[in-house]
Amino acid sequence: MTDDLHNFFFYANTCHVCKSSGNESPIRKCSNCKMISYCSKEHQKQHWLQHKNICRVLSEMLDEHDKSNLLEGMRNVSMEEWVKAKMNLMLMVSLKLKRKLLPYEEEMFKFPKACVVCHEVNSKSMTDCQMCPCASFCEEHQNDPGHSKICDMLNLCYDLDIASTVFIRNPPRNVVPYHTEMAYLPTSINGFIDLYVNEDKSALVSSDIQKPHISEYLTRSLTLLHAMERLEYTTGSEMTLHIIGANMIEVDGIELWETLLHWLPSLTKLNLVLVGPELDSNNEKTECNICDCCVEKGMKLYLETHGILYKDYVNSDSFVKPDIIVGYNLGIHECENIDSDMDSWSQSIRILPEQKCPFVLTSYTSEEAEKEHKRLCDILQRKVTWLCYEKNPYSSLRPHRDYETEGVYYQNQYIIIYRDLD
Template sequence: MGRALPQEEGAMFLSPRTCLVCHEAKQENLKKCSGCPYATFCSAHPSSCSHDQVCSMINDKYEFQTRLSKLKLSTAAAIQAIVNSTTVHKSLKLPTSVADYLYRYAQTPVTIPEDVKIHTSIYFTKSLTLFNALQKLNYNPRLKMVVYIVAQFTPFHVSVYWEVLLHLLPKLINLKIILFEPPEDLKYTINVCEKCRSKKKTLTLEFVSTSFVEYVKSKSHTKADFVALYNYDPLQEENLFVNTSCKVVKNFDFITCPLLLTTVTEKKAMAASERLRSNLKNCEICYAGKNDFAPIKPEVDWETEGISIPNQFLMVMKPRES
């Protein structure tokens, strides 16, 4: 084709063309949805009430990605520019949402197209949600902080979004992010901005191929100051990532640090709350509610062809004081 496929177009190749309702696969009986380019219906099922509710949003997401693919400024370059523009001033109120951070707080010297700025929120939601959890706990990191990120894929080429924590937390010098269960053990020292280098600040990403439970039970593990479970789904334990997250919840007693947990829907947040209260007797929930640092724009779930907002609900827990 002579160009890279946007995420949405790639998903179309991965997902078979079948009726959204009954999964009829005979192509001569199928017809594309008139409102979006993804849904397909058969002659017996020309529409779907559930799809009608999200059809316009799915089409909006498709048009958004199409515009994004035509822009020259890459997401990685935009993230780097935004991070570099993040400084703490006594006269400047700290960001209260991901939109507030992108539009008011981080004033870049170069103009970032609106669509690119919106797209970066899907990455900044991770680091800024962690910042949000720290704020809710009135938690002041020491010079070093180690964070476990469980069951969350992090593309290396855009992982600089974690650097924003070095900017928003002035006393923090060394930040290590440990991610679990990639194919192999890897360790990267991220090339931080000039201001961070002048203050001898460092950002390290470490990928641990062993399971979370094996790692925290080993004598050689690095102790965590914070644990993050993004988009936890207690309703689908058969899923590999979800199952890993469930193991974390069941084995959290091995850790003596705060935990943040996000979910996509309120229903999953309520189920997660019940699971946490039953499994973590020695912890208290300090916050449970909407996460103001969720992404600006919803994402498409390519398996269900529905719409969801990652990290929409947030729970923050800490061990009870003995």
Template sequence: MISYCGEIHQKDHWKFHKDICKVISDIMKERGVSHLYENLCIIDPKKWKAKREETRQTVESRMSRPTILEEVEMFRYPRACFVCHEAKQENLRNCPGCSLASFCRDHPSSYLHDKNCATIKKSHEFETEIDPRSGLITKVVSKIVANTPTKIPRSIREFIDSSFKWNESLPACMQFYLAEYLTIPLSIFNAFEKLKNPSKTEESPSKMVVHLRGINRRYVFTNSWEALLHMMPNLNNLLVVITDQSDDMRMEATLCSKCTSKKKKLLMEGVGVHYLEYLKADSYR
């Protein structure tokens, strides 16, 4: 059900994975299979989706906690045949084109996948080649105009065109990538703008805590959140908490010189529990 790049990371993650691993192992022993989805061979998409959810709920009912995001995705996107969803691993091979789909011996290919394979491969290569640590986000955020436009942008593209001072054009592919990282903070800013523009008044908060549930960490732990510090002048302290993670972590972002001189802070926390549990925890903020 789950793979690791090596023994070191497997051991590091064991404290978070061991409870669900035991439950899954017990169920497989009871069923006499080597994989939870083995021998199902459900071709109908709706039935396959229902079976995955039923399996997740069965596992969750045997644990003392809800399944977190990464575990939910483990049940939703198992390595199984693209056509019949057979999950016996020794009978599967990865697509030689994109490596992101698998096929069994009885179904070596699929027209539905073949027509999209090149696009999937290109998207995957783009994701792996462009790293958020490359400095793109920091560069973009530093170029945000402090005084936001009077007209609320209707899209990410309009925001980029109206709120950034570019000396050179931004490639379309970079705009797509940038949108993934700016969508959540810009949505929050847009909500404030619609509330009679409190970001431009004394009513604008000096401190803010944002709770996010089930969001991929890669889209949260970036300096894209610094955009709020730029666009909301009164905001000095911003804490972003994301629950349903595989582990706990906390980091303070390195801000631009302007924010640093004003002693602004941007903190990001990953919480390894379900959001409902976090609401009851002593660490709730």
């Protein structure tokens, strides 16, 4: 694996360079930092130029605190304390390096080698899971059954990450027919992909790997269509959609929103307005590429991106009133103190009822969905009634490792639909 590719991701129980596991060949931790492993001296040398600065900082911290592992002493603490310790260590290293950590470096702290039950890091008799490269067990917990519930999903995370190094990320080829009458979606995103997406026969990966990849592109537009069905929402010839808290994930595969032009009989013009401080601003409407049939029918798909908070967009000259507002995996509950300097959401949320339109909110997990709804009510200072709160049949099929629970999460796994917020 090339230098660029092996730094895409980190798994504690694999060689960082070739991604082989201890099942294939013995792997050893870096003797200095104790945070990353290699199968051979050659691979350690290959990665040394990229690793040496963070290795030096970690080694100095080990000496300073007289520890053999910077996460030792956390055995049997609560998951909340464990996560806090990992994040504090990550922040401290970033400050000492005077730079933001690379994604794989962050994963060294989010997913360190530790017993999945008690967080022990120094056990000399630590045993790695034989089925996935994510889990380890101390001597006391080697027969613990809890990990088996998510082992397959964690292994799929690994397989998908490996596939991403050889599988070119392209939006899937969509064969959704034009509907002249109202039609209902298949019962799940699985069914939709089976019916309407052509498998790439030239790809170097199996359909089992392609389908989760494809679902990452489709989940946003199909989640909206599902919400419109639940709302019994009727569109005219034009619709304006506001996607708030947007980032570059929403921009990737933007052409897949053309699905709405095929699916909704009356819709001929779709305006997508993406708003979020992580975006680059392009306040002008950009016409997106659509299929030849859509062009012949005079259909249009427009995109605007505004790299600002939603409250600032609503008060700007660029503002266009929405028909529906969507927030994908917003995390509005994450700031503990409403209206504090760290709270970027409260003022924007208070503007939503003024738009007098449906609001669709998705979350990674059921627990997060509950917290999102509660925070929404707290900000608006009243009980807000939802039309629908459910596991989303159009969530992504691609699992991602969750450092807060040490399980997995999925994009848009839970959905809350509000007819309005008045």
